[in-house]
Amino acid sequence: MKKLLFTSILALAMAGTAIAASYTTVPVSGEITSSTTWSSDKQYLLKGYVYVTSGNTLTIQPGTIIRGDKDTKGALIIERGAKIMAQGTKDLPIIFTSNQPQGSRTYGDWGGVILCGKAPVNWTVGEAQVEGGLRSFYGGTDAADNSGIFQYVRIEFGGIAFSPNNEVNGLTLCGVGNGTTIDHVQVSYSGDDGYEWFGGTVNAKYLISHRSWDDDFDTDNGFRGKVQYGVILRDPYAADYSGSHGWESDSYQSGTASGLSGDTSKATEPVFSNVTAIGPVVNPTSTNFDPQFVSAAQPRRGSGISILNSVLAGWPCGIVIDESSSSYGSTVANIGNGMLQVRNNIIAGITSNSTPANKSVVFVFNGARSLTPTTANADTTASGTNWSALAGYPGPFSWLYNTTNLNWQYTQVQNLQLGSPFDLQNPKFIPNSTSPIVYNGGKNWLGQTVSGLKAFDPTKPLNLDTTGNYANYNAPACVPNFTDSKAKDAFFDKVNYVGAFAGTSQSSDNWALGWANFDPNNTFYDFVVSVKDIKTNIESAKVFPNPATNNAVVNVTLTESSDLTISIVDMTGKKIKEVYTGANVIGAHSYNVDLTDLTTGLYLVSITSGEAHQSIKLSVIK
Numbered sequence: 092m093k094k095l096l097f098t099s100i101l102a103l104a105m106a107g108t109a110i111a112a113s114y115t116t117v118p119v120s121g122e123i124t125s126s127t128t129w130s131s132d133k134q135y136l137l138k139g140y141v142y143v144t145s146g147n148t149l150t151i152q153p154g155t156i157i158r159g160d161k162d163t164k165g166a167l168i169i170e171r172g173a174k175i176m177a178q179g180t181k182d183l184p185i186i187f188t189s190n191q192p193q194g195s196r197t198y199g200d201w202g203g204v205i206l207c208g209k210a211p212v213n214w215t216v217g218e219a220q221v222e223g224g225l226r227s228f229y230g231g232t233d234a235a236d237n238s239g240i241f242q243y244v245r246i247e248f249g250g251i252a253f254s255p256n257n258e259v260n261g262l263t264l265c266g267v268g269n270g271t272t273i274d275h276v277q278v279s280y281s282g283d284d285g286y287e288w289f290g291g292t293v294n295a296k297y298l299i300s301h302r303s304w305d306d307d308f309d310t311d312n313g314f315r316g317k318v319q320y321g322v323i324l325r326d327p328y329a330a331d332y333s334g335s336h337g338w339e340s341d342s343y344q345s346g347t348a349s350g351l352s353g354d355t356s357k358a359t360e361p362v363f364s365n366v367t368a369i370g371p372v373v374n375p376t377s378t379n380f381d382p383q384f385v386s387a388a389q390p391r392r393g394s395g396i397s398i399l400n401s402v403l404a405g406w407p408c409g410i411v412i413d414e415s416s417s418s419y420g421s422t423v424a425n426i427g428n429g430m431l432q433v434r435n436n437i438i439a440g441i442t443s444n445s446t447p448a449n450k451s452v453v454f455v456f457n458g459a460r461s462l463t464p465t466t467a468n469a470d471t472t473a474s475g476t477n478w479s480a481l482a483g484y485p486g487p488f489s490w491l492y493n494t495t496n497l498n499w500q501y502t503q504v505q506n507l508q509l510g511s512p513f514d515l516q517n518p519k520f521i522p523n524s525t526s527p528i529v530y531n532g533g534k535n536w537l538g539q540t541v542s543g544l545k546a547f548d549p550t551k552p553l554n555l556d557t558t559g560n561y562a563n564y565n566a567p568a569c570v571p572n573f574t575d576s577k578a579k580d581a582f583f584d585k586v587n588y589v590g591a592f593a594g595t596s597q598s599s600d601n602w603a604l605g606w607a608n609f610d611p612n613n614t615f616y617d618f619v620v621s622v623k624d625i626k627t628n629i630e631s632a633k634v635f636p637n638p639a640t641n642n643a644v645v646n647v648t649l650t651e652s653s654d655l656t657i658s659i660v661d662m663t664g665k666k667i668k669e670v671y672t673g674a675n676v677i678g679a680h681s682y683n684v685d686l687t688d689l690t691t692g693l694y695l696v697s698i699t700s701g702e703a704h705q706s707i708k709l710s711v712i713k
Contacts, residue, residue: 114619116158123149131155131183131620136190137165137201140225145172148239154183154620158190159201164251165190166202166259169238170227171209171266179243179275184606188616189248196248196612198304198329199282202259203249209236210268212290213313213347213357219289221265222257229265234292236268243275247611250281252305252331260284261303267293269316277301277607283331284339285323288314288361294582296320297602301609302515305331306339307368310361310396312347317362317582320591320602324518324609327371327380334385334462336411337368337403342393343419350393350420358420360395360430362577367520367591369512370406375443375502385462386411386453387438393420395430399578400571402528402590404439404504404512408464409451412478412487416457423454423481426490434496435572437527437589440504451500452487454478494537499527499569516610521601522594527568529594535561536570549594553587567594628653629703634684634696638710643684645670645696652677653701659684659709660695667694676700686711 111132120138126147129135131154138160143149149169151157159165167187169175179185189200205221209231212219218230252258261278262285269292277299278285285300290312299322300307307323323337340359343350348357368387371380387403390396391413403409410433414423425431438451453464484490491498501507508526510519522528531547534540536555543560547567554565566587572578573585586593593600608614628651634643645657655676659667667689671682684696689711696707 110618110620112618123147126150128152129155129157134158134619136160137167139163140166140168140202142168142170142227143173143175145170148174148176150176151185153178153180153185153243156186156188156616156619158188159203159249160190161200164202166205166249168205168221168225168227169207171207171229171231174237174239175206175241176239177241177244179606181243181605183620184243184245186616187244187246187249188611191248193615194613196280198248198280199251200248202251203261203263203281204246205259205263205265206238206241206267206271207265208238208267208271208291208293209233210266210291210293211313212266213342213359214290215346215348218266219312219346221263223251223259224257230290231266234268235270236266237270238267238293240272241276242272243606245277245279245606245608245611246281247279248282249278250283250304252283258283260287260309261300262286263289264291264293265289267291269293275602275606277603278303279608279611284309287311288316290314292316294318298322299603299607300324302326302329304329304335305333306336308338308363310338310340310359310394313342313357313359315360317580318366319364319583321363321366322520322591322603323366323368323370324512324515325369325371325384326515327373330371330381330383332383335381335383336386336389337370337406338363338388338390338396338398340388340390340394340396342395343415344392349418353420353424355393355395355420355425355428355430358393358395358425358430360397362397362399362580363401364399364578364583365571365586365589365591366398366401367509367512368401368403369504369518369520370404372405372407372440372442373504373513375440377442378444380407383462386464388433389413389461390422390431391415391458391461393422393425395425397432397434397577398436399432400435400573400589402437402439402507404437404507406440407442407450408453409438409441410453410491411461411464412452412454413458413461414454414456423478427481429576432496432575432577433491433498434575435570435589436498437501437507437569438498439501439507443502452491454487497536497570497572501527518609520590521592521596522588522590524594524596526594528588528590529567531566531568534568535564536566536568538568549587551587553585629698629700629705632698632705632707634707634709638712639686640712641685641687643686643709645682645684645698646679647682647698647700648679649677649700651701656697656699657682658697659689660697660706661692666697670696
């Protein structure tokens with residue numbers, strides 16, 4: 092406890108923020124019927140279902156700690172027409188956690204966070220009531236609906252499965268529109284799914300699902316958003332009786348569109364890219380995991396989900412393609428029409444000590460054997476609905492591993508050479524220097540040996556030009572693809588790696604560093620952050636290249652109009668030069684920095700905007 096308290100205080104002190112061990116806890120219950128701000132110099136206790144009503148905004152300051160009451164199963168619900176402005180920072184994330192003592196927190200201590208919006212869903216009446224006994228409804232016709240901002244937020248020990256199909260998750264997104272901003276969110280120890288989307292169009296980046304009980308990313312009811320950069324890390328001994336997956340995806344159920352007659356306009360069609368999904372199986376012959384774990388992904392009931400440029404490692408089964416009954420539109424048909432794609436992924440370390448030995452992909456019909464996909468690779472008993480009905484692919488393997496989809500298969504997770512992906516409290520997902528994510532070993536993207544092929548440089552863009560005997564070629568063994576119909580969208584960063592993290596081994600590439608917490612049960616939370624030290628009008632600030640030689644560029648985005656000063660400071664605090672001084676600056680701006688007169692060394696780029704201040708280390712190399 093002392094160590095964790097010291098760590099918390101040290102982290103906040105390094106961020107230049109005052110903390111206090113004496114604070115007021117504010118109980119919150121019922122409705123929030125006016126726009127409200129929760130400040131970081133207090134803690135808040137959710138008692139029962141707390142509703143932010145339509146027309147009102149709940150603003151939560153960086154560093155604020157909100158606890159969910161265990162006895163009343165506290166939960167926070169942002170209703171249709173309301174907004175949440177939860178903008179944490181890397182140094183001061185917003186934390187939703189259990190009200191139980193340090194060391195005694197567990198799954199389902201409280202109810203979680205639910206956002207409800209007005210974006211389209213596939214319920215035939217155009218809306219539905221939120222699961223879990225909540226009063227709130229979701230759904231509508233506004234794809235661009237805005238439920239606010241949710242950034243640098245941790246949600247710990249929430250999520251309750253009251254009964255089958257009556258559940259509250261860590262973060263539940265119901266009909267949320269793409270005007271909403273969601274990034275840098277970690278859900279840990281959810282008592283049901285980590286994240287569940289019920290329709291909507293919201294996009295997200297940088298999501299972590301840590302030790303969830305049921306599924307990690309569950310998509311339903313016509314959800315059509317996009318997600319890039321995600322981490323799934325499973326506890327081998329925590330799984331749900333319904334069968335636990337990394338992804339579970341459904342389009343149709345009773346009360347929704349059916350998808351029959353080839354109508355896919357209401358299908359669930361999300362796109363996930365650059366996810367590292369680590370399952371419970373440390374070794375392919377291991378049996379030391381809960382038998383209720385099923386697969387990395389299970390698209391079913393007419394789903395059109397796409398999983399691209401990702402790593403699916405250490406699962407009893409890779410992909411379970413679950414073909415629908417005659418009541419709903421076909422899952423397999425969505426492969427044939429290009430809606431459902433599984434491309435440019437690594438599938439590694441799949442259990443091999445049961446029949447069949449290779450379960451990187453399995454086909455089942457209407458849920459049959461979907462919880463135990465271990466007897467065959469394709470159903471042949473359902474006339475007219477078996478895999479061979481998909482023209483051009485005689486079986487699931489021919490689909491998954493053809494050169495168009497270009498998925499790679501490795502026997503062991505260790506073949507991927509990630510740092511320490513199975514460490515539940517201190518995981519390291521960054522690939523090592525000879526991982527196939529960052530290393531080609533003299534082979535091209537098809538695995539063919541090429542004489543004189545240059546080693547992949549992860550600091551440079553991907554280049555698949557094979558002319559001139561691969562003179563300009565720059566690619567790892569496992570190549571991402573952002574050119575097809577799903578991934579070429581402007582939302583996706585066109586990175587040169589599969590999985591969630593780049594392989595340059597620079598700390599800046601670890602986007603989970605500083606704000607994520609993989610040991611929340613043993614974390615000390617009995618403190619608050621002094622509100623007077625928090626300034627948020629510097630939305631972002633970056634310096635590149637870094638290291639630099641003679642020139643660099645400072646990019647700054649300000650949310651409020653204010654004076655702006657940018658200076659170069661040495662490590663003693665002495666100002667070396669002034670880069671920019673101006674008044675009434677707002678929005679995004681770029682400033683060139685002349686470094687020709689600086690010597691090799693470490694400097695600080697000092698940025699002051701009004702009362703906000705940020706310093707960025709800059710390495711100059713001559």
